[in-house]
Amino acid sequence: MSEKGTVVAEKASEMDLVYCRPESLLDVRMHYCPGCGHTTTHKILMEVIDQLNIQEETIGVAPVGCAVLAYEYLNVDMHQAAHGRATAVATGIKAVQPDKYVFTYQGDGDLAAIGTAETIHSANRGENFLIIFINNGIYGMTGGQMAPTTPIGEKTATSPYGRDKKTAGAPIDITNLLAQLPGTFYATRQAVHSANAVRKTKKALIKAFEYQKLDKGLCIVEVVSNCPSGWKLTPYESNEWMKEHMMTIYPLGDIKTPSKEDLLS
Amino acid sequence: MTEETIIAGFGGQGVLSMGMLLAYGGVIENQEVSWMPSYGPEMRGGTANCIVINGDEPISSPIVSRFDSVVAFNQPSLDKFEAAVKPGGLLLYEEEAILNPPTRTDITIIAVPAAKAAIELKNQKVTNLVMLGAFLKAKGIIKPQTAVKALYKVLPERHHKLIPLNEKALKRGAELVRGEITAN
Amino acid sequence: MSEVLFMKGNEALAEAAIRAGLDAYFGYPITPQSEILEYLTAQIPKRGGVVLQAESEVAAINMIYGAAGAGSRVMTTTSSPGFSLMQEGISYIASAQLPCLLANVVRGGPGLGTIQPSQGDYFQATKGGGHGDYYMIVLAPSTVQEMADFVYLGFDLADKYRTPVMILADGALGQGMEKVTFPDYDPAARKIAKPWATTGKTPDRERNVITSLYLQPEKMEELNLVLQKKYNTIRQNEILWEEYLTDDAEVLFTAFGLAARIVRKTIQLAREKGIKAGLFRPKTVWPFPYKCLNELAHQVDLIQDIELNAGQMVEDVRLGVEGATPVFFHGRMGGMIPTPEEVLEKMEANLATVRGRNGRPKEDVR
Numbered sequence: 001m002s003e004k005g006t007v008v009a010e011k012a013s014e015m016d017l018v019y020c021r022p023e024s025l026l027d028v029r030m031h032y033c034p035g036c037g038h039t040t041t042h043k044i045l046m047e048v049i050d051q052l053n054i055q056e057e058t059i060g061v062a063p064v065g066c067a068v069l070a071y072e073y074l075n076v077d078m079h080q081a082a083h084g085r086a087t088a089v090a091t092g093i094k095a096v097q098p099d100k101y102v103f104t105y106q107g108d109g110d111l112a113a114i115g116t117a118e119t120i121h122s123a124n125r126g127e128n129f130l131i132i133f134i135n136n137g138i139y140g141m142t143g144g145q146m147a148p149t150t151p152i153g154e155k156t157a158t159s160p161y162g163r164d165k166k167t168a169g170a171p172i173d174i175t176n177l178l179a180q181l182p183g184t185f186y187a188t189r190q191a192v193h194s195a196n197a198v199r200k201t202k203k204a205l206i207k208a209f210e211y212q213k214l215d216k217g218l219c220i221v222e223v224v225s226n227c228p229s230g231w232k233l234t235p236y237e238s239n240e241w242m243k244e245h246m247m248t249i250y251p252l253g254d255i256k257t258p259s260k261e262d263l264l265s
Numbered sequence: 266m267t268e269e270t271i272i273a274g275f276g277g278q279g280v281l282s283m284g285m286l287l288a289y290g291g292v293i294e295n296q297e298v299s300w301m302p303s304y305g306p307e308m309r310g311g312t313a314n315c316i317v318i319n320g321d322e323p324i325s326s327p328i329v330s331r332f333d334s335v336v337a338f339n340q341p342s343l344d345k346f347e348a349a350v351k352p353g354g355l356l357l358y359e360e361e362a363i364l365n366p367p368t369r370t371d372i373t374i375i376a377v378p379a380a381k382a383a384i385e386l387k388n389q390k391v392t393n394l395v396m397l398g399a400f401l402k403a404k405g406i407i408k409p410q411t412a413v414k415a416l417y418k419v420l421p422e423r424h425h426k427l428i429p430l431n432e433k434a435l436k437r438g439a440e441l442v443r444g445e446i447t448a449n
Numbered sequence: 450m451s452e453v454l455f456m457k458g459n460e461a462l463a464e465a466a467i468r469a470g471l472d473a474y475f476g477y478p479i480t481p482q483s484e485i486l487e488y489l490t491a492q493i494p495k496r497g498g499v500v501l502q503a504e505s506e507v508a509a510i511n512m513i514y515g516a517a518g519a520g521s522r523v524m525t526t527t528s529s530p531g532f533s534l535m536q537e538g539i540s541y542i543a544s545a546q547l548p549c550l551l552a553n554v555v556r557g558g559p560g561l562g563t564i565q566p567s568q569g570d571y572f573q574a575t576k577g578g579g580h581g582d583y584y585m586i587v588l589a590p591s592t593v594q595e596m597a598d599f600v601y602l603g604f605d606l607a608d609k610y611r612t613p614v615m616i617l618a619d620g621a622l623g624q625g626m627e628k629v630t631f632p633d634y635d636p637a638a639r640k641i642a643k644p645w646a647t648t649g650k651t652p653d654r655e656r657n658v659i660t661s662l663y664l665q666p667e668k669m670e671e672l673n674l675v676l677q678k679k680y681n682t683i684r685q686n687e688i689l690w691e692e693y694l695t696d697d698a699e700v701l702f703t704a705f706g707l708a709a710r711i712v713r714k715t716i717q718l719a720r721e722k723g724i725k726a727g728l729f730r731p732k733t734v735w736p737f738p739y740k741c742l743n744e745l746a747h748q749v750d751l752i753q754d755i756e757l758n759a760g761q762m763v764e765d766v767r768l769g770v771e772g773a774t775p776v777f778f779h780g781r782m783g784g785m786i787p788t789p790e791e792v793l794e795k796m797e798a799n800l801a802t803v804r805g806r807n808g809r810p811k812e813d814v815r
């Protein structure tokens with residue numbers, strides 16, 4: 001357990017403590033819908049920041065999307081970017097604060113529709129920051145419209161007859177696309193729907209933050225997530241649906257990992 | 266005649282659709298009507314309301330701040346809008362949802378056990394219809410039969426099988442109010 | 450007349466567009482107007498035409514540039530942040546003289562702001578917005594009925610002048626429901642030939658080029674002169690406004706869109722108190738009805754301008770009034786909406802100042 005975590009732990013009887021809020025996560029009520037993956041991802045992100053003890057050295061960028069208010073919850077210095085521009089904003093931050101840990105936190109509409117150009121060019125420049133990419137296959141914030149990542153045939157507010165590949169194209173696998181670029185150092189796809197998945201995502205986040213010290217290029221951690229409200233399902237159903245319809249087109253696992261030489265040189 | 270009504274509660278309590286029925290009813294009865302919802306993601310689990318104006322002349326402002334009637338489905342809405350009832354106006358509220366009842370003495374106040382009635386009808390979702398039934402009994406803005414006609418417009422076709430239940434809820438609501446209160 | 454329907458402003462606008470012969474729509478979701486894209490994605494597959502969700506507003510406006518240049522009746526709609534993104538494209542469209550209909554269902558800014566209704570984009574809409582010397586015809590609806598009516602008008606004006614036309618609405622007009630009827634309108638009869646469009650070069654004509662690039666300044670100035678001449682014709686022919694209870698008015702409100710609705714209620718309240726108040730409402734905010742306002746200005750003790758912003762149209766009001774009578778401004782910003790009572794109070798305070806606190810007649814002050 002981290003030093004900070006220990007301080008909190010001392011307040012409770014040590015034996016009883018099985019869980020505590022990460023120190024870097026503000027003690028406020030989140031606006032996310034019940035069962036939404038954003039909440040878990042926020043929590044483990046801050047657990048990782050606590051564990052690495054980098055709260056004071058971290059600067060985050062919130063997107064436009066359901067996570068637009070991330071700065072209300074994440075107790076680190078934060079920027080709020082225009083829709084899709086988070087990686088450009090992060091590029092600016094990292095350029096003048098190269099010693100800081102910089103991350104963006106973006107949804108699929110933000111990162112893979114309106115922000116595609118910024119995303120790809122940040123990767124192509126090999127920007128040395130971390131993208132946390134929440135892929136829930138829909139526009140949650142604006143009320144359930146089709147996203148570039150929406151599965152074929154899926155009905156949304158703007159694909160009422162189901163996503164048609166002919167007019168809307170196939171769901172875009174942007175993490176895979178980014179992995180093709182030499183500037184991308186680490187690309188992985190994880191999830192937060194089970195204890196096991198959460199453990200793996202935490203490991204990925206820790207790696208990604210540590211790689212930032214190496215100054216080797218962009219890291220992206222995609223989190224395949226759910227949107228019970230947008231999908232019009234209960235939290236439980238949404239996780240089942242996600243396993244069946246999302247994880248089949250977005251299989252979990254590492255997509256690009258650094259080689260031994262990469263890590264040494 | 267101009268009747269300015271606000272209906273307020275939590276998102277998901279059927280606040281917007283109750284307003285919609287009142288508005289559609291007005292259209293069916295050839296009134297001038299406007300329906301103005303609060304909107305946006307803050308409604309997720311938060312508060313929602315709609316202003317419905319029924320009149321016999323074109324509606325001037327669809328957004329007003331003082332109301333002939335307030336229908337409150339929860340405590341925050343009651344707290345927020347009690348003061349906005351015009352003197353002599355009507356404040357109708359869902360009885361069980363309210364811990365601190367209203368205190369004004371210059372308006373008519375009716376507590377409606379709508380949620381309880383809906384549970385008796387074996388579907389909590391019709392709480393808003395019970396409230397509408399009660400409201401229309403107190404304020405004859407539209408005829409109850411018109412509200413039933415409006416149901417056919419407001420409910421998507423696949424839910425039309427629920428209309429008899431909704432009709433029952435409307436009737437039950439009317440029974441919960443003693444008589445029509447005419448605005449002065 | 451056709452059936453009376455009860456619709457949201459956003460839906461009425463979308464339905465009117467289909468009935469007006471919309472060939473193609475390109476847009477990106479944004480509150481408070483996503484219902485337009487949602488309505489069209491549900492209806493167009495059944496009724497014909499193209500509807501496409503773009504990856505951004507930048508893409509959407511350039512799709513419009515393409516489809517308008519290729520001769521189609523096209524529309525895009527968005528809300529404030531999205532409209533800012535479209536400015537580059539609109540400048541190109543104005544320069545290339547392409548007809549299209551744009552709608553901005555305005556929300557409170559600046560920045561990401563709020564999704565609540567606002568009129569904060571008046572300057573952007575009426576004074577250019579993008580780079581270079583251009584204007585759009587800007588229609589400002591005040592009712593759901595006008596959300597529909599201005600679609601037909603907008604398409605016709607766009608074709609007539611080969612210019613972008615925009616509808617400047619706001620979140621409340623988009624989200625609120627009112628009665629609406631759709632006029633008889635035969636798109637086939639109204640659409641005009643577009644010999645300049647890129648429909649494929651046939652042997653009987655020169656090739657058509659859609660461009661806004663004229664490297665030689667002489668040529669670029671020539672184009673500018675053409676544009677300016679067109680704008681002057683529009684200024685002469687296409688001014689629309691509405692007056693409400695102005696005949697005997699001693700106090701004149703000026704307001705557009707939603708603010709004008711609030712003012713109508715204020716006028717009822719004022720008249721109940723014996724204050725003869727009236728309303729002057731521009732329906733075209735570009736071109737602005739300066740002259741007609743000037744005539745009315747001479748008849749009243751004061752003008753009270755009401756807007757959902759920090760005071761934008763009031764600059765045009767002052768230009769029109771030319772000092773003929775005092776002009777006061779009251780507005781709320783960032784998605785806040787003034788109440789009719791608040792507006793009345795402001796106006797009464799200003800009236801007292803103008804008339805002198807002891808109620809002397811206006812001659813004494815002048």
Ligand SMILES: Cc1ncc(C[n+]2csc(CCOP(=O)(O)OP(=O)(O)O)c2C)c(N)n1
Pocket residue numbers: 064065066067083106107108109110111134136138139140141142147227477478479480506530531534
């Ligand atoms: C320029 C601009 N266009 C559109 C919007 C409206 N908008 C807000 S969030 C959003 C999409 C959010 O979807 P996503 O990025 O997938 O995140 P989620 O809400 O699903 O977490 C859109 C289109 C905006 N704010 N700015």
Ligand code: SF4
Pocket residue numbers: 031032033035036037038066136140141226227228229230
């Ligand atoms: S709308 Fe979807 S993504 Fe947004 S908070 Fe709710 S469940 Fe999560």
